[in-house]
Amino acid sequence: MLTRCLGARRLRQIRRAFRHGAVTFLCLFLTVIVLRGTIGAGKFGTPQQDFDNLRHHLNSHRRVLEEQHSEKTTTTTNNYATFDISTILVDEPSSKDEITRDPKAPYTLGPRITNWDQQRKRWLQQNPNFPNFIAPNKPRVLLVTGSSPKPCENPVGDHYLLKSIKNKIDYCRLHGIEIFYNMALFDAEMAGFWAKLPLIRKLLLSHPEVEFLWWMDSDAMFTDMAFEVPWERYKDHNFVMHGWNEMVYDEKNWIGLNTGSFLLRNCQWSLDILDSWAPMGPKGKVRDEAGKLLTRELKNRPVFEADDQSAMVYLLATERDKWGDKVYLENGYYLHGYWGILVDRYEEMIENYHPGLGDHRWPLVTHFVGCKPCGKFGDYPVERCLRQMDRAYNFGDNQILQMYGFTHKSLASKRVKRVRNESSNPLDVKDELGLLHPAFKAIRLSGMLIQ
Amino acid sequence: MLTRCLGARRLRQIRRAFRHGAVTFLCLFLTVIVLRGTIGAGKFGTPQQDFDNLRHHLNSHRRVLEEQHSEKTTTTTNNYATFDISTILVDEPSSKDEITRDPKAPYTLGPRITNWDQQRKRWLQQNPNFPNFIAPNKPRVLLVTGSSPKPCENPVGDHYLLKSIKNKIDYCRLHGIEIFYNMALFDAEMAGFWAKLPLIRKLLLSHPEVEFLWWMDSDAMFTDMAFEVPWERYKDHNFVMHGWNEMVYDEKNWIGLNTGSFLLRNCQWSLDILDSWAPMGPKGKVRDEAGKLLTRELKNRPVFEADDQSAMVYLLATERDKWGDKVYLENGYYLHGYWGILVDRYEEMIENYHPGLGDHRWPLVTHFVGCKPCGKFGDYPVERCLRQMDRAYNFGDNQILQMYGFTHKSLASKRVKRVRNESSNPLDVKDELGLLHPAFKAIRLSGMLIQ
Numbered sequence: 001m002l003t004r005c006l007g008a009r010r011l012r013q014i015r016r017a018f019r020h021g022a023v024t025f026l027c028l029f030l031t032v033i034v035l036r037g038t039i040g041a042g043k044f045g046t047p048q049q050d051f052d053n054l055r056h057h058l059n060s061h062r063r064v065l066e067e068q069h070s071e072k073t074t075t076t077t078n079n080y081a082t083f084d085i086s087t088i089l090v091d092e093p094s095s096k097d098e099i100t101r102d103p104k105a106p107y108t109l110g111p112r113i114t115n116w117d118q119q120r121k122r123w124l125q126q127n128p129n130f131p132n133f134i135a136p137n138k139p140r141v142l143l144v145t146g147s148s149p150k151p152c153e154n155p156v157g158d159h160y161l162l163k164s165i166k167n168k169i170d171y172c173r174l175h176g177i178e179i180f181y182n183m184a185l186f187d188a189e190m191a192g193f194w195a196k197l198p199l200i201r202k203l204l205l206s207h208p209e210v211e212f213l214w215w216m217d218s219d220a221m222f223t224d225m226a227f228e229v230p231w232e233r234y235k236d237h238n239f240v241m242h243g244w245n246e247m248v249y250d251e252k253n254w255i256g257l258n259t260g261s262f263l264l265r266n267c268q269w270s271l272d273i274l275d276s277w278a279p280m281g282p283k284g285k286v287r288d289e290a291g292k293l294l295t296r297e298l299k300n301r302p303v304f305e306a307d308d309q310s311a312m313v314y315l316l317a318t319e320r321d322k323w324g325d326k327v328y329l330e331n332g333y334y335l336h337g338y339w340g341i342l343v344d345r346y347e348e349m350i351e352n353y354h355p356g357l358g359d360h361r362w363p364l365v366t367h368f369v370g371c372k373p374c375g376k377f378g379d380y381p382v383e384r385c386l387r388q389m390d391r392a393y394n395f396g397d398n399q400i401l402q403m404y405g406f407t408h409k410s411l412a413s414k415r416v417k418r419v420r421n422e423s424s425n426p427l428d429v430k431d432e433l434g435l436l437h438p439a440f441k442a443i444r445l446s447g448m449l450i451q
Numbered sequence: 452m453l454t455r456c457l458g459a460r461r462l463r464q465i466r467r468a469f470r471h472g473a474v475t476f477l478c479l480f481l482t483v484i485v486l487r488g489t490i491g492a493g494k495f496g497t498p499q500q501d502f503d504n505l506r507h508h509l510n511s512h513r514r515v516l517e518e519q520h521s522e523k524t525t526t527t528t529n530n531y532a533t534f535d536i537s538t539i540l541v542d543e544p545s546s547k548d549e550i551t552r553d554p555k556a557p558y559t560l561g562p563r564i565t566n567w568d569q570q571r572k573r574w575l576q577q578n579p580n581f582p583n584f585i586a587p588n589k590p591r592v593l594l595v596t597g598s599s600p601k602p603c604e605n606p607v608g609d610h611y612l613l614k615s616i617k618n619k620i621d622y623c624r625l626h627g628i629e630i631f632y633n634m635a636l637f638d639a640e641m642a643g644f645w646a647k648l649p650l651i652r653k654l655l656l657s658h659p660e661v662e663f664l665w666w667m668d669s670d671a672m673f674t675d676m677a678f679e680v681p682w683e684r685y686k687d688h689n690f691v692m693h694g695w696n697e698m699v700y701d702e703k704n705w706i707g708l709n710t711g712s713f714l715l716r717n718c719q720w721s722l723d724i725l726d727s728w729a730p731m732g733p734k735g736k737v738r739d740e741a742g743k744l745l746t747r748e749l750k751n752r753p754v755f756e757a758d759d760q761s762a763m764v765y766l767l768a769t770e771r772d773k774w775g776d777k778v779y780l781e782n783g784y785y786l787h788g789y790w791g792i793l794v795d796r797y798e799e800m801i802e803n804y805h806p807g808l809g810d811h812r813w814p815l816v817t818h819f820v821g822c823k824p825c826g827k828f829g830d831y832p833v834e835r836c837l838r839q840m841d842r843a844y845n846f847g848d849n850q851i852l853q854m855y856g857f858t859h860k861s862l863a864s865k866r867v868k869r870v871r872n873e874s875s876n877p878l879d880v881k882d883e884l885g886l887l888h889p890a891f892k893a894i895r896l897s898g899m900l901i902q
Contacts, residue, residue, distance in 0.1 A: 110873035129893035149865035155606030414600035422561035442580035
């Protein structure tokens with residue numbers, strides 16, 4: 001509607017001005033935070049939380065634009081010197097015709113299951129060769145991530161998705177974790193950030209041997225290759241997210257937790273919370289109306305359609321008695337770490353700390369919320385995002401390369417240099433971080449299998 | 452030099468004419484092959500081999516251009532509507548200054564090791580929690596692949612690298628194989644296709660627990676998710692490549708084997724063959740001169756610098772007594788399958804066969820030699836390559852999706868459709884191919900670990 005009144009170009013100009021205004025606001029806000037950091041944070045939490053607030057402010061701004069933008073996109077146009085690939089990459093017709101569900105009937109992720117714990121237990125007993133624990137205190141974990149089956153609108157976006165999955169492959173190989181990379185949309189109604197729900201449910205039910213499912217956004221990277229999740233800490237919990245109790249239960253702050261990286265146990269409770277989480281997701285009127293409710297009910301949430309993260313804050317805050325005892329809001333280490341407050345400190349971390357800490361000193365995960373390298377519109381200058389993503393990638397990659405005697409020439413450089421000579425007794429050489437054969441990767445097989 | 456004589460533009464025109472000439476030649480050659488297929492192949496092998504010849508003819512042509520082109524590339528230019536990322540993606544200075552090795556001294560991959568079998572055996576005994584066999588007849592395998600740390604010159608190239616690694620992640624997850632994705636150049640002299648040698652040696656020596664290293668090109672995809680490599684067949688061999696004995700040992704045909712997908716056992720013999728393989732690799736005069744020798748000595752090999760595949764043919768053909776007994780040239784299934792003769796038959800395969808065969812009826816690997824989606828110059832029309840890569844990807848992906856009750860709408864479509872309803876007893880539902888919990892993924896742990 002706005003487009004018809006103002007014209008697309010004017011609308012873009014207005015949006016651009018709004019974004020510039022947001023940047024001005026950002027600078028002012030930063031000034032305030034620095035002052036507060038000097039004077040003291042007071043009852044509003046840490047300067048760290050302020051940054052998160054800021055991030056999410058911009059994050060929501062981005063999401064508004066993202067959702068509006070994605071609805072308009074119907075073709076991918078790529079013109080290259082040698083040929084026009086638009087004939088290959090033209091989007092297929094919209095899948096609106098496939099939503100055959102009666103819109104009046106409530107949305108469900110699938111037929112209700114009430115005895116999943118029993119079904120699963122029986123299956124595990126019948127299948128001892130697919131155990132749900134692969135070592136004492138070491139559950140079988142499936143890390144789930146993914147991206148669109150279409151090439152990125154921004155040509156370098158796919159390159160960053162490639163680096164991101166290599167980064168995850170490296171961490172998961174070291175930690176004995178399997179990966180599922182999704183590029184399929186299972187449920188047209190639950191598109192966008194909600195797509196993870198049908199996917200997660202499907203994987204839990206298909207893989208009873210999986211004890212924990214670890215969802216991780218494609219724009220999140222591992223920056224501590226040595227940190228092992230403290231699985232024992234969660235033995236009485238089913239859902240682990242980075243967040244703060246006060247910000248969720250007391251403030252109903254829409255960024256009180258983050259759903260870009262979380263752990264979900266394979267059990268009946270998890271199926272139940274997925275079922276309770278899903279109803280705000282279906283695209284269209286339901287998601288729009290839910291968005292208005294969330295903006296009204298949550299603290300600081302801007303106006304846009306319902307997202308999975310806000311919905312989870314709302315669910316927990318309003319049904320704490322039902323879910324709270326099995327939810328662990330973890331802030332002792334960066335299961336999710338907002339990139340804005342981490343990436344400029346990498347050199348300081350290298351100087352003062354070491355891998356294995358997982359927290360602000362050496363974050364497990366650096367999450368590039370708001371950057372959106374795959375699309376055309378992000379909340380931050382593209383150059384800032386790409387440069388910092390390179391640095392974060394190299395920061396993590398150095399921990400892999402050191403196993404083999406190499407390191408990046410600098411955090412900005414793709415190139416590597418040798419830092420340890422070759423040896424004719426390679427097995428006498430230990431890598432500094434002990435990552436070649438770490439304890440968290442050891443397995444004890446039945447019988448001696450050295451052949 | 453040619454550029455100075457003729458001018459860059461004229462040189463490009465000449466190259467373009469040469470490529471067009473190659474296409475004309477291709478058409479003529481195809482005509483001959485079809486006739487021969489009708490009349491009979493005679494003593495020159497099967498029509499299939501003819502296609503391989505053709506493929507490699509174009510492959511070599513591509514490689515000539517590739518090597519010449521890569522030497523010229525110093526900046527990546529990407530101009531997009533919103534910003535100019537050329538400042539980020541400018542190539543770093545050439546690494547010529549880093550080649551400090553005395554060029555007169557023979558090249559080596561590292562200090563000579565002569566007792567690797569003993570070193571490794573001792574380590575395995577001392578580290579029973581890192582066994583080299585993870586089940587009876589199931590060696591621990593590390594699949595190694597990789598790509599350049601730079602964004603592809605062709606913007607969609609990274610998208611196909613992403614799909615390719617997802618494809619490998621899927622196969623390897625099902626088959627209990629770990630992945631190492633390399634994006635670092637360990638040895639500047641061994642750039643290009645030779646880069647795999649220092650990498651492979653480094654990984655073998657760093658990971659004594661790995662029994663077999665499986666090298667796989669980034670342009671090769673798994674198209675049979677159910678096929679398990681017959682490890683037992685190779686219990687007395689150390690090096691498995693797709694190829695034919697006659698074509699290597701009798702004909703010295705430069706495409707008698709393929710080094711795009713091979714298995715290498717972690718043992719002294721393998722270190723020795725890597726040492727013998729490497730000398731033709733160092734970039735510059737050595738590689739150029741070796742290339743001339745290989746063209747002279749091998750059958751049908753065009754003129755270009757030494758490549759690892761030709762070098763291996765030459766090594767085996769001239770030193771059969773030394774290496775031959777431990778090399779298995781496998782043609783019973785497609786450890787490597789030339790895409791040109793496979794991709795148009797996928798529908799026929801679906802109609803008549805099923806996954807698990809691995810051979811011409813349902814190829815384990817479809818290898819897109821000559822396509823080069825990451826660069827600007829391939830041997831085949833880009834559209835043909837990209838369309839067929841999509842089909843091959845979907846052909847393999849369908850076998851993953853069927854586990855979860857979905858399939859691609861067609862081999863050309865990114866979109867998926869449901870083919871099996873959700874159930875409230877998901878564990879009673881078996882996926883058709885039995886890939887959810889296949890035998891080749893089962894492990895027996897010490898003690899019962901169901902918790």
